[in-house]
Amino acid sequence: MAKETLLLTIGVLGGTGKEGKGLAYRWAKAGYQVLIGSRYSEKAVTAASEIMELLEGESSVVGTTNQEAAGQANIVVVTVPYSGHRELLENVREALNGKLVIDTTVPLVPPKVSKVQMPPAGSAAQEAKEILGENVEVVAAFQNVSYEYLLGDEDIACDVLVTGSSKKARQEALTLVEAAGLVGWDAGPIENSVVVEGLTSVLININKQYGSTHAGIKITGAQKPSGS
Numbered sequence: 001m002a003k004e005t006l007l008l009t010i011g012v013l014g015g016t017g018k019e020g021k022g023l024a025y026r027w028a029k030a031g032y033q034v035l036i037g038s039r040y041s042e043k044a045v046t047a048a049s050e051i052m053e054l055l056e057g058e059s060s061v062v063g064t065t066n067q068e069a070a071g072q073a074n075i076v077v078v079t080v081p082y083s084g085h086r087e088l089l090e091n092v093r094e095a096l097n098g099k100l101v102i103d104t105t106v107p108l109v110p111p112k113v114s115k116v117q118m119p120p121a122g123s124a125a126q127e128a129k130e131i132l133g134e135n136v137e138v139v140a141a142f143q144n145v146s147y148e149y150l151l152g153d154e155d156i157a158c159d160v161l162v163t164g165s166s167k168k169a170r171q172e173a174l175t176l177v178e179a180a181g182l183v184g185w186d187a188g189p190i191e192n193s194v195v196v197e198g199l200t201s202v203l204i205n206i207n208k209q210y211g212s213t214h215a216g217i218k219i220t221g222a223q224k225p226s227g228s
């Protein structure tokens, strides 16, 4: 990986949780500097030291507030439940100006989490774009990967569909998908996020019907050019 890529700092907002901690672990392992963000800085410091313990190396994972992580990072990843999505984005909006935001949020509405229920904007990613404005690129990714895979070192047999507000933004996000050890696909414009986010409810339904805990998806019939 190019040296300048590894110098990028990734801020994971809500990185104290299940999905965020797993992604932070994988990116730190790949050599990125990672900031774990939280509403409570002590909680973030604890999560960061837990990840550092797992890594047993010279990786850089630092815990701080969501505000600081959003301000200091080059790329910001949102990993909070949908119930806190809008408030978080409104709180860090200024700090995200000009940055790439990767949104992992699935707009689940408990208790009916196996039923697709999209917000008026069309999807959580489109809602994020509406809140953050023109100067912020928003990409949706990782909605279909269970956190249970991410904190391990095994290959993950589940693909990642990446939708977003520009091709350049999707390409940047795809680099991070690959760095996390997953296969990613450019799945088109941000309007397509409804499918990617909605697919999570379909997978939850499959888990319920078939007694699994982490059903995922794999793209067939298409081949990626080597090196992408």
Ligand SMILES: NC(=O)c1ccc[n+]([C@@H]2O[C@H](COP(=O)([O-])OP(=O)(O)OC[C@H]3O[C@@H](n4cnc5c(N)ncnc54)[C@H](OP(=O)(O)O)[C@@H]3O)[C@@H](O)[C@H]2O)c1
Binding pocket: 014, 015, 016, 017, 018, 019, 020, 037, 038, 039, 040, 043, 044, 078, 079, 080, 081, 082, 083, 084, 085, 087, 088, 104, 105, 106, 107, 108, 142, 143, 144, 145, 146, 147, 148
């Ligand atoms: N879990 C999965 O397997 C999975 C898979 C794909 C996508 N996702 C998506 O990833 C996102 C996070 O899922 P998760 O399972 O990691 O969630 P989680 O563990 O329940 O929560 C993640 C973090 O979000 C913060 N948070 C909770 N409520 C909040 C609120 N009202 N406002 C602001 N921050 C809040 C908390 O951090 P602090 O208390 O430290 O602030 C918490 O540690 C969700 O949108 C989910 O749909 C999850």
